[in-house]
Amino acid sequence: AQSVTQLGSHVSVSEGALVLLRCNYSSSVPPYLFWYVQYPNQGLQLLLKYTTGATLVKGINGFEAEFKKSETSFHLTKPSAHMSDAAEYFCAVIPKDSNYQLIWGAGTKLIIKP
Amino acid sequence: SQTIHQWPATLVQPVGSPLSLECTVEGTSNPNLYWYRQAAGRGLQLLFYSIGIGQISSEVPQNLSASRPQDRQFILSSKKLLLSDSGFYLCAWSRGTGRESGAFFGQGTRLTVV
Numbered sequence: 001a002q003s004v005t006q007l008g009s010h011v012s013v014s015e016g017a018l019v020l021l022r023c024n025y026s027s028s029v030p031p032y033l034f035w036y037v038q039y040p041n042q043g044l045q046l047l048l049k050y051t052t053g054a055t056l057v058k059g060i061n062g063f064e065a066e067f068k069k070s071e072t073s074f075h076l077t078k079p080s081a082h083m084s085d086a087a088e089y090f091c092a093v094i095p096k097d098s099n100y101q102l103i104w105g106a107g108t109k110l111i112i113k114p
Numbered sequence: 115s116q117t118i119h120q121w122p123a124t125l126v127q128p129v130g131s132p133l134s135l136e137c138t139v140e141g142t143s144n145p146n147l148y149w150y151r152q153a154a155g156r157g158l159q160l161l162f163y164s165i166g167i168g169q170i171s172s173e174v175p176q177n178l179s180a181s182r183p184q185d186r187q188f189i190l191s192s193k194k195l196l197l198s199d200s201g202f203y204l205c206a207w208s209r210g211t212g213r214e215s216g217a218f219f220g221q222g223t224r225l226t227v228v
Contacts, residue, residue, distance in 0.1 A: 034216045043120075043204055043219035044158075051214055090158065094213050101148065101211055106157040 002027050002095045006105035014113045019063075019078040021108050023091030026072070031093035033074040034102070035065055038088045047089075050074065061085070086112045116141035120205045120220030127227055133178075133192040135223050137205030140186065145207040147188040148217065149180055152202040164188060200227045 007022040025031055032051050036044040048059025055067040061084075065076045076089060091105040120137045127133060139145050149161040160173045162180035170180050177196050181189045188205060202224055208217040 032213045036216075036219075041202070041222065041224060043221045044206075044217075045219070046216045049216055092216070094211055096213075101146065101160070101163055101208070102217055104158045 002031065002093060002103050004091055004093055004103055004105040006089075006091050006108045008108055009106065010109045010111060012111040012113060013081045015083055016080050019076070019081045019085065019110065021076040021089050021091075021110065023065075023074045023076065023105055024072050025074070025093050027093075027095055027097075029096055030067070030069055030072075031095045031103075033065075033067060034092045034094075035059065035063070035074070035076050036090045036092065037061075038090065038107075040087075044090060047076070081110075081112050083112050083114065086110055116207075116218065118205065118207055118218055118220045120223060122223060123221065124224045125226070127195050127225065129197055129227055130194045133190070133195055133199070133225070135190040135203055135205075135225075137188045137190075137220055138186055139188075139207045142186070142207070142209070144185060146210060146212065147182060148206040148208070149178075149188065149190050150204040150206065152204065154201070158204070162190070195227045197227050200225055 003026040005024045034049045035047040037047050038044045048057045050057045050067045058064045063078045088107045088109045090107045092102045117140045147164045150158045164170050164182045178192050202222050204222045205220040206217040
């Protein structure tokens with residue numbers, strides 16, 4: 001069965017530093033790929049998605065992610081972290097060979113140090 | 115534009131009491147609808163999803179049930195709450211399986227069973 005792995009339940013970076021949150025999927029057929037952000041006690045908000053086309057995808061709040069088929073990865077990055085980026089981030093996929101819904105990673109809590 | 119409403123935002127209920135959480139979607143028709151739960155420090159667990167009125171699929175055996183009495187209304191219920199039902203409940207919708215646009219979430223309900 002398809003699975004999504006997010007490396008690191010917590011990632012801590014200094015304000016102004018590069019943010020890198022890792023996501024790997026397990027299928028040989030690349031799925032549809034998504035990153036969501038969740039602020040405390042709120043719902044999830046879509047940051048960006050990859051369905052087809054250019055493998056570098058830009059999203060809201062200065063985030064971007066690159067789909068790398070050879071590495072089965074869809075890592076999320078932001079060049080310079082801001083205090084307001086502190087939140088939990090979820091990677092999710094929808095397999096192309098099924099009619100099933102989103103399969104979620106366990107989430108990574110991003111901590112920003114002043 | 116589409117919006118999703120979920121209420122209440124917080125709820126404290128005694129063990130053994132009933133539960134009803136409601137979710138409605140506006141601005142779209144025939145959405146797929148979902149109920150998720152987040153337990154403290156854990157990821158997203160899909161509880162139920164629905165592809166149409168009266169069509170409910172349950173992902174995990176539990177003390178909860180769901181109903182879809184109208185196209186854009188999704189209700190999560192329990193006849194007798196357990197302590198283990200505490201958590202953050204999220205309603206979501208998608209166009210079809212969400213392949214092209216992902217899922218859109220409500221603001222969540224924080225349920226504490228005491």
